[in-house]
Amino acid sequence: MRIGIFFGGRSREREVSFAGGRTVYDNLNKSIFTPVPIFVDSCGNFIQLDWQFVYKGTIRDFYPPADFIPDSDKNFQIYIESLQNLSEVDWALLISQVGKQIEPKDFSKFIDFAFLTLHGPYGEDGSLQGLLEWYDIPYSGSGILPSAIGISKTAQKQLFGRMGFGTPTWTVIKKSDYDKQTDMQALLNELVAKLGLPMVFKAPHQGSSIGISILEQHDVKAFESAISKAFFQRIIHATEWLELTEDEKVFLVAQLADIREGLGMPIVANDRTLYHPQELYNTFEREFAGGNDSILLESPDAERAILAESFIEGKEFSCIVIEDEKGEPLALPPTQILKKSNFFDYKAKYLPGISRKITPIKVPTEQIQNIRRACQDLYKAMCGEVYARIDGFIQEDGKVFLNDPNTTSGMLPSSFFFHQAAEIGLNPSQFLTYIIRTSMACRMNNSKATKTIATHLADLDLRIVQLQDQLDKKLKVAVIMGGFSSERHISIESGRNIYEKLASSTKYLPIPIFLSGKEGAHELHQIPVNILLKDNADDIYDKIHSFEADREHPVLLSIREEAGGLSSTYATKGSLALHPLSYDELASICDVVFIALHGRPGEDGAVQIALDKVGLPYNGSGVESSQITINKFECNQLLRKHGILVAGQALVYHQDWEKDANVIIRQLEEQFQYPVIAKPADDGCSSAVKKIKNREELIAYASIAFRTQTAFPEVESKLLKLKSTEEFPQKNFFLIEDFISANGASRFLEVTGGLLTNIDSKGDTEYTIFEASEALAQGEVLSLEEKFLAGEGQNITPARYARDKVENQRISNEVKSTLGKVAKIVNIEGYARIDAFVRIFADGKIETIIIEVNSLPGMTPATCIFHQAAIENYKPFEFIDAILNYGIHKLDLSKSS
Numbered sequence: 001m002r003i004g005i006f007f008g009g010r011s012r013e014r015e016v017s018f019a020g021g022r023t024v025y026d027n028l029n030k031s032i033f034t035p036v037p038i039f040v041d042s043c044g045n046f047i048q049l050d051w052q053f054v055y056k057g058t059i060r061d062f063y064p065p066a067d068f069i070p071d072s073d074k075n076f077q078i079y080i081e082s083l084q085n086l087s088e089v090d091w092a093l094l095i096s097q098v099g100k101q102i103e104p105k106d107f108s109k110f111i112d113f114a115f116l117t118l119h120g121p122y123g124e125d126g127s128l129q130g131l132l133e134w135y136d137i138p139y140s141g142s143g144i145l146p147s148a149i150g151i152s153k154t155a156q157k158q159l160f161g162r163m164g165f166g167t168p169t170w171t172v173i174k175k176s177d178y179d180k181q182t183d184m185q186a187l188l189n190e191l192v193a194k195l196g197l198p199m200v201f202k203a204p205h206q207g208s209s210i211g212i213s214i215l216e217q218h219d220v221k222a223f224e225s226a227i228s229k230a231f232f233q234r235i236i237h238a239t240e241w242l243e244l245t246e247d248e249k250v251f252l253v254a255q256l257a258d259i260r261e262g263l264g265m266p267i268v269a270n271d272r273t274l275y276h277p278q279e280l281y282n283t284f285e286r287e288f289a290g291g292n293d294s295i296l297l298e299s300p301d302a303e304r305a306i307l308a309e310s311f312i313e314g315k316e317f318s319c320i321v322i323e324d325e326k327g328e329p330l331a332l333p334p335t336q337i338l339k340k341s342n343f344f345d346y347k348a349k350y351l352p353g354i355s356r357k358i359t360p361i362k363v364p365t366e367q368i369q370n371i372r373r374a375c376q377d378l379y380k381a382m383c384g385e386v387y388a389r390i391d392g393f394i395q396e397d398g399k400v401f402l403n404d405p406n407t408t409s410g411m412l413p414s415s416f417f418f419h420q421a422a423e424i425g426l427n428p429s430q431f432l433t434y435i436i437r438t439s440m441a442c443r444m445n446n447s448k449a450t451k452t453i454a455t456h457l458a459d460l461d462l463r464i465v466q467l468q469d470q471l472d473k474k475l476k477v478a479v480i481m482g483g484f485s486s487e488r489h490i491s492i493e494s495g496r497n498i499y500e501k502l503a504s505s506t507k508y509l510p511i512p513i514f515l516s517g518k519e520g521a522h523e524l525h526q527i528p529v530n531i532l533l534k535d536n537a538d539d540i541y542d543k544i545h546s547f548e549a550d551r552e553h554p555v556l557l558s559i560r561e562e563a564g565g566l567s568s569t570y571a572t573k574g575s576l577a578l579h580p581l582s583y584d585e586l587a588s589i590c591d592v593v594f595i596a597l598h599g600r601p602g603e604d605g606a607v608q609i610a611l612d613k614v615g616l617p618y619n620g621s622g623v624e625s626s627q628i629t630i631n632k633f634e635c636n637q638l639l640r641k642h643g644i645l646v647a648g649q650a651l652v653y654h655q656d657w658e659k660d661a662n663v664i665i666r667q668l669e670e671q672f673q674y675p676v677i678a679k680p681a682d683d684g685c686s687s688a689v690k691k692i693k694n695r696e697e698l699i700a701y702a703s704i705a706f707r708t709q710t711a712f713p714e715v716e717s718k719l720l721k722l723k724s725t726e727e728f729p730q731k732n733f734f735l736i737e738d739f740i741s742a743n744g745a746s747r748f749l750e751v752t753g754g755l756l757t758n759i760d761s762k763g764d765t766e767y768t769i770f771e772a773s774e775a776l777a778q779g780e781v782l783s784l785e786e787k788f789l790a791g792e793g794q795n796i797t798p799a800r801y802a803r804d805k806v807e808n809q810r811i812s813n814e815v816k817s818t819l820g821k822v823a824k825i826v827n828i829e830g831y832a833r834i835d836a837f838v839r840i841f842a843d844g845k846i847e848t849i850i851i852e853v854n855s856l857p858g859m860t861p862a863t864c865i866f867h868q869a870a871i872e873n874y875k876p877f878e879f880i881d882a883i884l885n886y887g888i889h890k891l892d893l894s895k896s897s
Helices: 014-027 088-096 104-110 127-134 144-151 153-163 175-180 184-195 220-230 238-242 246-256 277-289 346-350 365-381 416-424 428-445 450-473 488-503 537-545 547-551 554-562 564-570 583-589 606-614 623-629 632-641 654-671 695-705 714-719 784-788 805-825 864-871 876-896
Strands: 002-008 034-040 046-049 099-101 113-116 170-174 199-202 213-215 233-237 267-269 272-274 294-298 305-310 315-323 329-331 335-338 356-358 387-394 400-406 475-482 508-518 521-526 579-581 592-595 649-653 676-679 690-692 733-738 747-759 765-769 773-776 794-796 831-840 846-854
Touching: 002 014, 002 104, 014 034, 014 428, 014 488, 046 104, 088 099, 104 127, 113 127, 113 428, 127 144, 144 153, 144 400, 153 305, 153 365, 153 400, 170 175, 170 184, 184 199, 184 220, 184 305, 199 220, 213 220, 220 233, 220 305, 233 238, 238 277, 246 277, 267 277, 272 277, 277 294, 315 365, 315 416, 315 428, 329 365, 329 554, 335 416, 365 387, 365 400, 365 554, 387 416, 416 428, 416 554, 428 450, 428 488, 428 564, 475 488, 475 537, 475 583, 488 508, 488 537, 488 876, 508 537, 521 583, 521 606, 537 547, 554 564, 579 583, 583 606, 592 606, 592 876, 606 623, 623 632, 623 846, 632 649, 632 805, 632 846, 649 654, 654 695, 676 695, 690 695, 695 714, 695 733, 747 805, 747 864, 747 876, 765 805, 773 864, 805 831, 805 846, 831 876, 864 876
Parallel strands: 002 034, 002 113, 475 508, 475 592
Antiparallel strands: 034 046, 046 099, 170 305, 199 213, 199 305, 233 294, 267 272, 267 294, 315 329, 315 335, 315 387, 335 356, 387 400, 508 521, 521 579, 649 733, 676 690, 676 733, 747 765, 747 773, 747 831, 773 794, 831 846
8 A cells, every 4th residue: 555644744843744754654564555755845735755855854954955045144944935936947846856746636646545744734624634535535543523623722622611621711812902902911910810820821723832831920021922922923122132142143043933932934024024034134133233122023824813721730641542443432541741841842742851751640540540531532522533642631639631632643753642552562563554544444434435445445454464474484683772871862762763664674573672781781671662662761771670560550451451452453462571681582582683772882892792692693893893983082093093184182080180180181271272072982972072161161071070979060060051951971081172173164064974884795895985964063062962853953964065066076075085994994894973074175175084983873763874875775774774784794704704
């Protein structure tokens, strides 16, 4: 079956939709489905996207294509709506660079079924559902009526009231009335009298986290700010703008142009419509220099009315409701959301590790069942179909308040959608198969295109039965993830991504393995799918060690019994079992290992030593190369000896610092000039990397690195602006190195370049060096999130060395040549990522300064090594397959010799 995955869209949640579409694209079972990516751009065009672009980090990384992006002094990112007055010829050429435009009347030529991952208006509101029904295309999820209810928060409130569901007190504020309001204090007093404090303001037709604010105090200024956010408007004052530095001005404009947390483009500024962020920047400069006191900014598609409601004190939950094999609603175990603030915002909802999810919610069993019953009842009341996500609160007295049913749940790997399905034993690939099968049956029950759907349904049912028979024929891959380094959470993201891409393949059967313990004493566990899909490494560790108690939770037992029919059809036998393992036992259950660890252990050769002992092939470099590359100081010293440009470096040891810190500081200040870079010398690539601008910050860094307790010292952490959740390992030594700058170069950029190795017919190693990606940091250094998490960083692939294509390729070839030399010097095997800075001088001279070599690079869905592999025509699964094949081939050659 050809499954058209509709993703992107016109709403403010298009980036989450794009990332969710990629998740579906990867996880569809390739034995029974052919995924067809249908990108919906923000102008409403349907584009069959070339597969390479599915793996870009954000929409703005590829669309509009680079050739169509107008010059901008500040290099602002833009969406397609910033381009104005394109002719039909230009539109056709633009779209042809990323795929093929499809007219709705031709959908059936390309797809048999539409899987919808669009959020918000034009995707979750029934409009696309109606279009698909017009052209007889079956689709996933709810139909027109429940979708229309699900998008309108005011319609939901009316439904809740009429059907007797608990919901907070609410009222509507019309923009026409608000604009006429002259006494804001009186309006605030009126709302406080009706709703109390805190109160919540919502944009009623956006996604569940867009345009939402909580007013906690009786403060007119904060009240106006919250209202403005919901109406998507903001006033910028001259005093605010003129006090900013150049970098801060650019950052403010980028924030305002951000569709998620800002206003987005176009923006109406004092009744003039601006389409490009550079126009907005120039407007601020011109108007404020000319004496204008303030500028009112508004989104042209803002809400005409907003919702205000009472704040509910209680535990927040989210519950996925699906349909059982009889078509009856079945609520999965509700998940409790532990937030760092009152508001479960956009980033907290969609980025792993920012909030915590506890499943099932920690309340008495009877209250959990009450939540489930309430969600099932609401699902029926809104005529839900196939599945929905229903949010709400439960108070201490057990009263349940429901809130914001979503007919299209977020589908990122960490989303509730997959998180809760795992509690009945379904991995993401299996759950998607269930969604497609159930959706087809639902569409057939609605008596539309019945004969065609019935044929597909019969074929699909047969293929689902055959899937179980194919398991024994697959190659078993143990995916080791977690660890105890500061990058253990990113390791989980990488490991899950590898697991999911292998689980949907026709060749491999992945086995998730969690590594914990300490150096010299590794602990391995084969983990069940519900533990695999917990938020982060620490949650997984906790669940492993409370497994016996959790397994007997009465609600989970009850739900698994209710879902027994679904689980027996779709889940793999034993998917909810936990097994501790030794390395010897690991060798008895798998054929090959994928090490998805970062930092220590994993990149230091320790795991490789253990796998070599039991004769298991694995991905990546061998022991000796791993031991070289994990040590950033020794690795760069080796590269320097071979003529490779590297940063100047020095090691700072705890014992020397304790003996006489002043001597060490003087020595460092004689060798280096501020700013410098401080980072761990023998760990992952991004944790605790800081730009140190003065002596005080150097002392603070040493105090934190050499601390004896886990908690950060308060004064020093404030000085370095550490986040409370930031990973900063305790070390006995750290590295100081030169801060690399342009140094007179006409073009200067940070790049990260991947590579893949192969064994030729003579048994020699061949290197394929990928086109490097250009990494753009929002802060002083590139963060862990920017490197690895979808939608967070901007990675341009290939890097933009020069506008002239011939010159660009010349520079690229020289950079790749240097990266290839580095790989050979340190004897990289399998694959790797090499980070560097590139200086391009006016006379054509090129300098490539190597920063570090990562022998087990991040393999999260958004990491740019997949973008680079795509240029070499490797789909992500094919890239992973090549990596595994190299490991197997290398071991076979070793045995034969």
